[in-house]
Amino acid sequence: MSTNDPMLDVRNVSIRFGGVSALTxxxxxxNRNEIFSLIGPNGxxxxxxxxxxxxxxxxxxxEILFKGEHLLPRSINDRAHxxxxxxxxxxxVFSHMSxxxxxxxxxxxxxxxxxxxxxxxxxxxAQKEEAEARLKVEDIIDFLEIQHVRNESAGSLxxxxxxxxxxxxxxxxxxxxxxxxxxxxxxxxxxxxxxxxYILELNEQFGxxxxxxxxxxxxxxxxxxxxxxxxxxxxxxxxRPEEVMADERVKTAYLGVExxxxxxxxx
Amino acid sequence: MGHVPNPRPAGDFRTSYxxxxxLFKTRFxxxxxxxxxxxxxxxxxxxxxxxxxxxxxxGIYSIAALGLNILVGITGQISLGHGAFFGFGAFAxxxxxxxxxxxxxIAIPLxxxxxxxxxxxxxxxxxxxxxxxxxxxxxxxQFILEDFFARADWFSGGVYGSLAxxxxxxxxxxxxxxxYFFLVLFWTVVSVVAVTxxxxxxxxxxLVAVRDHYLSAEIMGVNLTKxxxxxxxxxxxxxxxxxxxxxxxxxxxxxxxxxxxLSIQFLAMIIIGGLGSVYGTILGVIFVLLLPQxxxxxxxxxxxxxxxxxxxxxxxxxxxxxxxxxLFLIFEPEGLIHRWRVIRASWKLFPFxx
Numbered sequence: 001m002s003t004n005d006p007m008l009d010v011r012n013v014s015i016r017f018g019g020v021s022a023l024t025x026x027x028x029x030x031n032r033n034e035i036f037s038l039i040g041p042n043g044x045x046x047x048x049x050x051x052x053x054x055x056x057x058x059x060x061x062x063e064i065l066f067k068g069e070h071l072l073p074r075s076i077n078d079r080a081h082x083x084x085x086x087x088x089x090x091x092x093v094f095s096h097m098s099x100x101x102x103x104x105x106x107x108x109x110x111x112x113x114x115x116x117x118x119x120x121x122x123x124x125x126a127q128k129e130e131a132e133a134r135l136k137v138e139d140i141i142d143f144l145e146i147q148h149v150r151n152e153s154a155g156s157l158x159x160x161x162x163x164x165x166x167x168x169x170x171x172x173x174x175x176x177x178x179x180x181x182x183x184x185x186x187x188x189x190x191x192x193x194x195x196x197x198y199i200l201e202l203n204e205q206f207g208x209x210x211x212x213x214x215x216x217x218x219x220x221x222x223x224x225x226x227x228x229x230x231x232x233x234x235x236x237x238x239x240r241p242e243e244v245m246a247d248e249r250v251k252t253a254y255l256g257v258e259x260x261x262x263x264x265x266x267x
Numbered sequence: 268m269g270h271v272p273n274p275r276p277a278g279d280f281r282t283s284y285x286x287x288x289x290l291f292k293t294r295f296x297x298x299x300x301x302x303x304x305x306x307x308x309x310x311x312x313x314x315x316x317x318x319x320x321x322x323x324x325x326g327i328y329s330i331a332a333l334g335l336n337i338l339v340g341i342t343g344q345i346s347l348g349h350g351a352f353f354g355f356g357a358f359a360x361x362x363x364x365x366x367x368x369x370x371x372x373i374a375i376p377l378x379x380x381x382x383x384x385x386x387x388x389x390x391x392x393x394x395x396x397x398x399x400x401x402x403x404x405x406x407x408x409q410f411i412l413e414d415f416f417a418r419a420d421w422f423s424g425g426v427y428g429s430l431a432x433x434x435x436x437x438x439x440x441x442x443x444x445x446x447y448f449f450l451v452l453f454w455t456v457v458s459v460v461a462v463t464x465x466x467x468x469x470x471x472x473x474l475v476a477v478r479d480h481y482l483s484a485e486i487m488g489v490n491l492t493k494x495x496x497x498x499x500x501x502x503x504x505x506x507x508x509x510x511x512x513x514x515x516x517x518x519x520x521x522x523x524x525x526x527x528x529l530s531i532q533f534l535a536m537i538i539i540g541g542l543g544s545v546y547g548t549i550l551g552v553i554f555v556l557l558l559p560q561x562x563x564x565x566x567x568x569x570x571x572x573x574x575x576x577x578x579x580x581x582x583x584x585x586x587x588x589x590x591x592x593x594l595f596l597i598f599e600p601e602g603l604i605h606r607w608r609v610i611r612a613s614w615k616l617f618p619f620x621x
Contacts, residue, residue: 054486080488094479096543097472098270104469105476109488111469115501118468119461126468127285134284153270166483173487 005068007032007209008177013052013062022048023059024233030177030226035203035210037220037241040230041253046213047089049230050179053211054086055079066177080109085175087166089182089213095155099146099165102154103137106172140168144198160191167198171208178202180212184219192216196223221245229253271608276615288467290460304456311448319444321556326451327512328552330458332536333545334505337462339534340543341471342498343478344393345401348408349533352503354525355412356382356510358423361431361520371434371515375454379508385412386503387496394492409527416522428521431514451512458505462545465501474498475543539595541602550603554595562587 006029015023023045030036038046051057053064055076064071066082074082085106094102111133117124141150144164149157154165163183170178183199184192196219202208214220220227221241229237229244231253237244244250274292281287291297311319335349360378364371389408393401416423423429433442434450441447465471476484477494485491514520532555540551566584570577599606 056482075490076485077488077490080486086486088483092480092483094476094483096270096479097475098272101270101472101475105472105484105487105489108469108473108476113469115465115468115470115497118470119464121464121468126464127288130288130468131284134288138284151273153272156272169483169487 006030006065007034007067008053008211009065010049010053011063011065013049013059013064015048015052015057015059015061021233023052023230025062026230026233026235027062028228028235028238030209030211033203033207033209034225035199035212035223037224037227038211038213038230039215039217039220039227043232044230045233046230047181048233050086050181050211050213054084054179077109080173083174083176084179085170085173085177086179087163087170087181087183089185091159091162091166093154093157093162093165093169095153097154099141099150099152099154099157099168100134100137102165103140103168103172104133106169107133107136110174137172140171143171143201144168145194160187163187163191163195164198167195171202175208177209177211180210180214182213182215184214184216192219199223217245274608274611274615290463290467304452307452308449311445311452316444319448323444323448323451323516325549325552325556326448326455327509327516328533328536328556329455329509329549330512331506331509332533332540332548332552333458333462334502334509335533336537336540336543336545336548337465337474337505338498338502340537340541341466341478342474342495344495344498345398346405346408346499346502347402347527347530347534348389348405348412349502349506350525350527350529350531351409351412352382352386352506353510353513353529353533354416354520354522355385356507357431357514357520357525358416358429358510359507360511361424361429361514362422364432365429371432372436372450375434375511375515376508378511379504382507382510383500383504386506387500390496390499390503393495393499406527409530413522413525416525423520423522426522428519431518431520433518434515447516451516454508454512458508459545459549462505466545470494470497535592539592539602541604544602544604546607547602547604550607554603558591559584559588562591 008030010026010028013023013026014021026045026049038049040046048057052059053071055074058072066084071079094105097105111129113124113126113129117126121127141147144167146161146164146168149161154162157165167180167183180199184195187195199210199212200223203210212224224241226239227241227244228235229247229250236249236253237247271292276293279294281289291300307322311322314322331349331353335346338344338346356378359381360371360374363369363374363377369377389405392404396404417426419425433440433447435441441450473484473489473494476487476489477491481491536551536555537548538551539554540549541547562584565587566580569583570580576583
C-alpha cells in the first residue's frame with residue numbers, strides 16, 4: 001500500500017433494518033492523519049456508519065478497507081489489534097471499575113498475562129507486566145489531565161470526566177484510527193474546548209487519524225480537515241468544511257434554509 | 268460490587284505501581300488476614316469437634332461460593348447448576364482415586380480440572396444467551412448432572428454412591444478432623460489469593476468489563492465468547508475443588524447431596540455476602556451456615572419461655588431464617604461486605620462522620 005492510499009476506504013455501503021434503509025450506497029475515504037467529520041441530522045445514519053466500521057453492524061452491501069485490508073470479515077475484538085479504537089455516543093465506561101482499570105482494559109490486547117499467570121501473579125511475570133502497563137496508563141492519565149480521579153470508580157464521575165475516561169480507554173488501545181461518536185455532546189463550553197484540544201493534539205502529536213460524529217458545527221468547522229454529510233442514509237456532500245457548509249443541499253437538509261426574499265414575496 | 272475508592276488511611280502511601288496494586292488494599296487488611304489465618308491454625312487443636320466441623324464446612328463452601336462469585340458477581344452471568352458442579356467434583360475425585368489409584372491429595376485438584384471441562388461445556392450457551400434464559404439453560408445442567416450421577420455406575424457408583432477415603436500426605440494420614448482442617452485451610456487460602464490475583468490482572472479485568480459494558484469490552488479487544496465460557500470454567504474449577512474436599516471429608520459421596528437447593532444456597536451466600544467481593548463471599552458463607560443454628564438456639568429459648576411454641580419450634584426456625592434473609596436483602600442489598608466498608612469509612616473519617 002502506498003502512502004497516498006486512504007487509511008479508511010468506505011465503498012458503496014448499504015444497510016437495511018427490516019424495511020428501513022439506514023445507509024444507502026455510502027462511499028467516502030479518510031486519509032492518513034486527517035480529522036474527518038461525519039455530520040447530518042438525527043437519524044441520518046451517522047452512528048450506523050460508525051457501527052459498520054467498528055464491526056457492530058454488518059452491511060448488506062459494500063466493503064470497507066482499512067489500510068488496504070478488508071475490514072468486514074474481521075471480528076469486532078480483532079479491530080483493537082488492527083488499530084481501531086472508538087468511543088460511544090452514550091457513556092460506555094465500565095462504571096464499577098476504577099479509572100485506572102478502565103484504561104488498563106484498553107491495553108487488553110497488548111498484555112500477555114492470562115487467567116493462569118494472573119492467578120499466580122508473582123511467578124508468571126504478571127506483576128511486572130501489570131506495573132509496566134500501569135506506566136503507560138499513567139502517561140494517558142497525564143495527557144488527559146484526569147490525575148485527580150484516577151482511583152475513583154468511573155461510574156461516580158461527572159459526565160464530562162466520563163467522556164474523557166472513555167477517550168483515555170480508546171487511546172490505550174494504541175489506535176491508528178480513532179472513531180469518536182459525539183465526543184462533545186452534553187458538555188459545557190470549557191469542556192468542549194478541552195476535548196477539541198485533546199483531539200487536535202492526538203492528531204498532530206501522535207498522528208492518530210480521527211473520524212468524528214459531531215453536532216456542534218463550530219467545532220466541526222474549526223478542527224476537521226474534511227467533512228461528509230449524511231441525510232436519510234445517503235451521502236449528500238463531502239469536502240472541506242467551508243465548501244460543505246456552503247453547499248445548498250446541505251443547508252436545506254441539515255442546517256435549515258432561510259426562505260429567500262422572492263419566496264416570501266410570492267407568498 | 269466492584270471498585271471501592273481509596274480505602275487507605277492517611278499516611279499509608281504507595282510509592283511504586285507494584286505496591287499500588289498489592290494484594291491487600293490497606294495495611295490493616297493485610298495484617299488482619301494474616302492474623303486470622305494464624306489464629307485459626309493455632310486455635311484449631313483447641314476447638315471442639317463441632318466447631319472444627321463448622322470451620323471445615325465454612326472453608327469448603329467458601330471455595331465453592333468464591334467460584335460462583337466469579338461467574339455471577341464478577342462476570343455478571345448466572346448459574347443454577349453450581350451445586351451439581353460441586354457434586355461433580357466430589358464424584359470425580361472419588362472416581363479418580365478408586366479407578367486409577369491416584370492419591371487423593373492429588374485427585375482433589377485434578378477433580379477441579381475435570382469439573383472445569385464440564386463447566387465449560389455447560390457454559391457454552393452463555394456465548395449466546397443472558398439473564399433469565401441463561402438461568403434456565405444452567406438449570407438444565409443441574410438436572411442432567413444429577414441424572415448422570417444416579418445412572419453412571421462406572422463413575423459415581425450410581426444410587427449406592429461411592430467411597431472417598433481421607434487423603435494422606437507422604438504417608439501422614441489426614442484422618443482426623445483436625446488434620447483435615449489444615450488441608451481445607453490451605454486450599455481456602457490458595458483460592459482466596461488466586462481469585463484476588465485474578466482480579467488485579469488482565470483476564471480478571473476483562474471479566475469485569477464484560478459484566479459492566481460488554482459492547483465496549485468487545486471494542487477493547489475482549490473476545491466475549493471466550494471470556495463468558497472461561498468464566499464458567501474458572502467458576503467450575505473452584506466448585507469441583509470444593510466438592511472434592513467435601514467428598515473426602517464425608518468419606519462418602521451420594522447423589523442426594525447435590526440438588527438444586529444446594530445451588531440456590533450458593534447463590535444466597537454470594538448475594539448476602541456481596542456480589543463480586545472475595546471477602547464478602549466468606550462472610551456470606553458464614554452467615555448462611557450459622558444463621559439456622561443461631562435461629563435454632565433462639566427458637567429453643569423462645570420455646571422454653573413460652574411452652575406453647577415448643578411444638579412449632581422447627582417451623583419458627585425455618586421462618587426466621589427466611590425472614591432474616593429477606594430483611595437482609597431489603598436493608599443491605601449490597602451485601603455484608605458493604606456494611607464493613609461503611610464501618611471502615613466511618614473509622615477513617617472519625618470524628619467527622621458517623
